[in-house]
Amino acid sequence: MQLVSAYYSDFMAYLEANTFDQAPNGLYQPVDYIMQLGGKRLRPILVLMGYRLFHDKHEPALPLALAVEVFHNFSLVHDDIMDEAPLRRGKPTVHELYDVNTGILSGDVMLIKCYEFLLKAPAALIPALVQTFNEVAIKVCEGQQYDMDFETRDDVTIPAYLKMIEYKTAALIEGSLSLGAILAESGPDNCHHLGAFGRNIGLAFQMQDDILDTFGDPAKFGKKVGGDILNNKKTFLLLKAQELANAEDQAALKHWMSTKEFEEAEKVAAVTSLFEKYQVLEVASEQMQSYQDQAFKHLEKVAVSSERKKELADLAHELLVREF
Amino acid sequence: MQLVSAYYSDFMAYLEANTFDQAPNGLYQPVDYIMQLGGKRLRPILVLMGYRLFHDKHEPALPLALAVEVFHNFSLVHDDIMDEAPLRRGKPTVHELYDVNTGILSGDVMLIKCYEFLLKAPAALIPALVQTFNEVAIKVCEGQQYDMDFETRDDVTIPAYLKMIEYKTAALIEGSLSLGAILAESGPDNCHHLGAFGRNIGLAFQMQDDILDTFGDPAKFGKKVGGDILNNKKTFLLLKAQELANAEDQAALKHWMSTKEFEEAEKVAAVTSLFEKYQVLEVASEQMQSYQDQAFKHLEKVAVSSERKKELADLAHELLVREF
Numbered sequence: 009m010q011l012v013s014a015y016y017s018d019f020m021a022y023l024e025a026n027t028f029d030q031a032p033n034g035l036y037q038p039v040d041y042i043m044q045l046g047g048k049r050l051r052p053i054l055v056l057m058g059y060r061l062f063h064d065k066h067e068p069a070l071p072l073a074l075a076v077e078v079f080h081n082f083s084l085v086h087d088d089i090m091d092e093a094p095l096r097r098g099k100p101t102v103h104e105l106y107d108v109n110t111g112i113l114s115g116d117v118m119l120i121k122c123y124e125f126l127l128k129a130p131a132a133l134i135p136a137l138v139q140t141f142n143e144v145a146i147k148v149c150e151g152q153q154y155d156m157d158f159e160t161r162d163d164v165t166i167p168a169y170l171k172m173i174e175y176k177t178a179a180l181i182e183g184s185l186s187l188g189a190i191l192a193e194s195g196p197d198n199c200h201h202l203g204a205f206g207r208n209i210g211l212a213f214q215m216q217d218d219i220l221d222t223f224g225d226p227a228k229f230g231k232k233v234g235g236d237i238l239n240n241k242k243t244f245l246l247l248k249a250q251e252l253a254n255a256e257d258q259a260a261l262k263h264w265m266s267t268k269e270f271e272e273a274e275k276v277a278a279v280t281s282l283f284e285k286y287q288v289l290e291v292a293s294e295q296m297q298s299y300q301d302q303a304f305k306h307l308e309k310v311a312v313s314s315e316r317k318k319e320l321a322d323l324a325h326e327l328l329v330r331e332f
Numbered sequence: 333m334q335l336v337s338a339y340y341s342d343f344m345a346y347l348e349a350n351t352f353d354q355a356p357n358g359l360y361q362p363v364d365y366i367m368q369l370g371g372k373r374l375r376p377i378l379v380l381m382g383y384r385l386f387h388d389k390h391e392p393a394l395p396l397a398l399a400v401e402v403f404h405n406f407s408l409v410h411d412d413i414m415d416e417a418p419l420r421r422g423k424p425t426v427h428e429l430y431d432v433n434t435g436i437l438s439g440d441v442m443l444i445k446c447y448e449f450l451l452k453a454p455a456a457l458i459p460a461l462v463q464t465f466n467e468v469a470i471k472v473c474e475g476q477q478y479d480m481d482f483e484t485r486d487d488v489t490i491p492a493y494l495k496m497i498e499y500k501t502a503a504l505i506e507g508s509l510s511l512g513a514i515l516a517e518s519g520p521d522n523c524h525h526l527g528a529f530g531r532n533i534g535l536a537f538q539m540q541d542d543i544l545d546t547f548g549d550p551a552k553f554g555k556k557v558g559g560d561i562l563n564n565k566k567t568f569l570l571l572k573a574q575e576l577a578n579a580e581d582q583a584a585l586k587h588w589m590s591t592k593e594f595e596e597a598e599k600v601a602a603v604t605s606l607f608e609k610y611q612v613l614e615v616a617s618e619q620m621q622s623y624q625d626q627a628f629k630h631l632e633k634v635a636v637s638s639e640r641k642k643e644l645a646d647l648a649h650e651l652l653v654r655e656f
Contacts, residue, residue, distance in 0.1 A: 031474075032474055032477045032478055032481060034477050034480070034481055035473065035474060035477040086436055086437070086440060089433075089436060090433040090436060090437065108432075109413075109414040109480065112410055112413060112414060112436060113410070113414065113473055113476060113477055113480075115440075116410060116439075116440075116443065116473050117470060117473040117474075119440065119443055119444070120443070120466055120469045120470055120473065121470070123447065123462055123466050124466055124470075126462075127459060127462060127463055127466070131459045134458055134459045134462065135451060135455045135458045138447055138450075138451060138458065138462060139451055142444055142447050142448055142451070145444045146441060146444055146445070146448075149359065149437060149440050149441040149444065150355075150356055150359060150441075152437060153356045153358050153359040153437055154356055156358070156433065156437075157356060157358055
């Protein structure tokens with residue numbers, strides 16, 4: 009991962025050179041705070057990689073990479089308010105460290121700043137970049153709305169769930185690569201296939217996340233195993249189990265999702281054993297594999313040498329081999 | 333105002349043809365709600381007028397007019413959350429009718445949608461339109477931050493106050509006209525002077541609003557006279573009075589702003605009489621007049637016939653002759 013780490017450090021240097029250290033402080037300090045909270049910087053790295061597939065440098069894509077990372081962090085700031093999340097990457101969320109109003113307004117200015125970074129592209133490419141960026145941004149908002157809607161609905165179907173994760177999570181992975189390819193002037197076919205690669209990797213990644221939340225190795229999984237079950241989260245696993253279960257087991261699932269009085273470990277064990285009974289881990293793994301296969305089929309169709317695609321393929325494999 | 337009402341009805345028809353009636357409902361219904369809550373539609377009318385100064389039609393500027401109106405309403409939705417305002421134009425605010433999360437997310441999608449309407453312009457103009465739109469949008473956020481900061485500060489200066497209202501209110505009036513002029517390809521000088529006309533009209537208008545809040549005719553003023561005094565709002569009038577007052581009267585002002593126990597009418601009367609003692613109405617009226625003069629000087633420099641400028645001049649006069 010020599011090159012990936014070069015993308016990372018180049019991006020971090022660019023971020024450092026573009027801090028939001030300006031007046032009014034109350035507005036911009038929280039922006040710097042969230043932007044410097046860390047993370048893998050996956051999305052900006054994908055922008056740089058998407059561009060570099062077609063050129064021997066990635067530096068011209070740095071402003072675009074920053075636009076995408078600022079957007080991602082904007083969505084985290086506002087989502088954390090909506091989810092009343094106290095922590096993000098182990099540190100206080102913006103609305104927790106400052107207040108809700110600050111989280112709203114600093115998030116707003118971040119969203120606007122994204123377009124400022126898009127404007128650093130050559131003028132002829134700006135309409136296409138803004139258009140694609142906008143389509144992605146709207147999907148992310150719609151995905152968040154669907155996710156919130158699902159919390160109170162008990163008729164969520166698997167296709168509806170897949171659309172939700174496509175919008176909320178996969179769209180920005182897709183968009184990161186597409187935007188890099190648009191800036192590289194790689195043509196519509198390459199943009200399409202590279203984007204589809206990203207979307208499918210994003211879907212596979214989210215599927216993996218659902219799986220790990222229940223079946224992950226507690227020592228390796230960053231979050232608490234069983235969190236989705238305790239929160240009655242309508243994941244692929246739960247929806248599939250509800251679909252496959254007999255009447256009695258459906259009632260049992262319903263009971264665990266509605267009862268307020270339970271031992272955490274008991275609930276996790278009971279629901280997990282229903283998941284096991286209906287082999288939903290296997291179904292989810294197949295679904296994940298199918299997204300992964302789709303992704304690589306699209307990557308193959310991108311019209312550059314396999315040599316050039318290797319680092320992107322390697323990164324995808326690295327993202328998708330967390331053990332479970 | 334024949335033509336103004338044509339702008340209004342054309343804009344309303346365009347708005348009607350571009351409702352946000354789509355899934356997910358939870359996200360877009362609140363957008364339609366706020367967009368249809370009414371108002372003078374001053375900003376989109378200014379976009380259309382700014383364009384029509386240079387052409388014999390205004391229809392090509394309708395998408396741009398909608399971008400500006402959607403932005404204005406986005407800022408109202410988020411500001412109303414921050415100000416905990418229950419009512420907007422006599423109807424429940426979005427966060428009151430739905431909830432805060434809806435207000436945040438629907439506001440976000442509105443902000444993104446603005447750029448979608450900007451993208452309907454000819455490709456060659458999009459970079460300049462996005463750039464100007466962005467500069468305005470950032471000023472509006474910064475203005476809101478300054479306004480919130482001022483609530484808890486007791487060292488607000490008049491120049492700082494004037495900058496705040498320039499950013500929070502005048503920038504979007506300026507931007508509406510500039511954007512229309514950019515779309516009309518009227519050249520940088522015309523854009524500059526037309527924008528400066530708008531900014532100064534916006535400042536004069538805000539100054540007038542401050543004046544009317546204290547000295548307006550209760551029968552004609554839409555809001556409750558004295559509201560700013562009761563809310564300890566740091567308006568031009570108050571800041572000027574604080575600047576001019578002798579030590580004793582400064583202490584009296586301070587007392588009225590800090591005491592929690594008072595009769596509303598008594599507080600309004602006492603502060604108003606201090607304003608009268610130091611003739612701050614006269615100073616504010618002069619300041620307002622000076623903005624108005626500046627505005628018309630800039631309008632004069634816009635390189636089209638006086639004939640063409642008449643409707644804009646008439647509209648400005650109409651906005652600025654509320655009696656007090």
